[in-house]
Amino acid sequence: MELPLQITFHSIQRSDAIAGQVRSRARKLEKFFDRIHCCRVAIEAPHHRRTKGNEYRVRVEVSLPGQQLVVTRGEGDHGAYADVYAAIRDAFDAMRRQLEDHVALLRDKAKTAGSAQIEPVGQ
Secondary structure: OOOOEEEEEEOOOOOHHHHHHHHHHHHHHOOOOOOOOEEEEEEEEEEOOOOOOOEEEEEEEEEEOOEEEEEEEOOOOOOOEOOHHHHHHHHHHHHHHHHHHHHHHHHHHHHHHHHHOOOOOOO
16 A cells, blocks of 8 residues: 655755655565554755854654654754764654654553453363
8 A cells, every 4th residue: 555645845945856765665564563544754954054064953753543653854963964864863763763663552542351251161
């Protein structure tokens, strides 16, 4: 299934290379959870600095059945990202970890629900 993906650029010129990197990372998220409704990615350069260069922020939102996961990497983190590709990588890695946690939680719920319905025989 092709994941519905929305990429938004704020205060930064649209780049096919950046959009391609985002598409590639978003496709990989489907390997961890195949019931993703949509993925929205916002890439911004909130401050244009002449001496230090741009700092980038990446926000990834993933809509799941009954839940929405959000990750933001960039300004406000331990260090701002001077490289937009590093910000994209770290944001999608954090989203992958959240999806893995979500899948593990669903498995645990399924196990406890399944074991609660089984009654011991002979009692």
